[in-house]
Amino acid sequence: MDVYDAVTSRRAVRDFTGRDIPRETLERVTSTAAWAPSASNLQPWHTYMVTGAPLAEIKKRAGERLASGDLWDEPEYEQYPTALKSPYLERRSAFGEQRYGSLGIAREDWEARQRAASANWDCFGAPAALFCYIDRDMGRPQWSDVGMYLQTVMLLLRAEGLHSCPQMAWAKFHKTVAEVLAPPDELVLFCGMSIGFADTTAHAARTGRAPLDETVTFVDGL
């Protein structure tokens, strides 16, 4: 698959078939993604690729917590600035309107939004999930390295005919994930990522992007 096709066909998929993914495929993707760049080659990502019974256990425990009305865990990092300013605030609302609007959920219907969001903790039906951790004493450049690594994983998944959804939502259930994966204490769960074959019968709204001149400045003359 051409790199341009991999980039433009990647999208956050939220409806997967349960079709299993061969272990060799997941090994090929993760071993190739290891070539992602990182400052001074620290390779600060710690990845757990979870399938089968352990993933079913994580989903089950998360589902039980949701059903019991248990409060989320406090994520171990700030997910967004407390006061999101323009133009990010508008972009976030446009995303919310599109995502929930495409499911026929009204803006003010908080309960229906929460129900739709709860599919996060079932990995949207995906048969595999990656949980990506980083050492808690790492700084911003290393978090950025992890982002590059995750995008590399997502693009390689496209080359395998697979789709993904990166999910910070899992940081709100990091204790549940840790009960099953038992990561070392010095690691922080940045995000999960659902991985699988997209259910092509499901309706999927494509997200838009800001016009190029809002995010890129070409400087090519004096």
Ligand SMILES: Cc1cc2nc3c(=O)[nH]c(=O)nc-3n(C[C@H](O)[C@H](O)[C@H](O)COP(=O)(O)O)c2cc1C
């Ligand atoms: C770090 C990160 C965390 C995300 N967390 C979630 C999440 O918890 N749940 C979800 O449904 N989508 C999540 N997304 C997907 C974004 O909503 C999505 O990438 C964005 O709206 C752009 O849409 P696209 O990926 O389909 O192009 C996340 C994306 C990133 C990069």
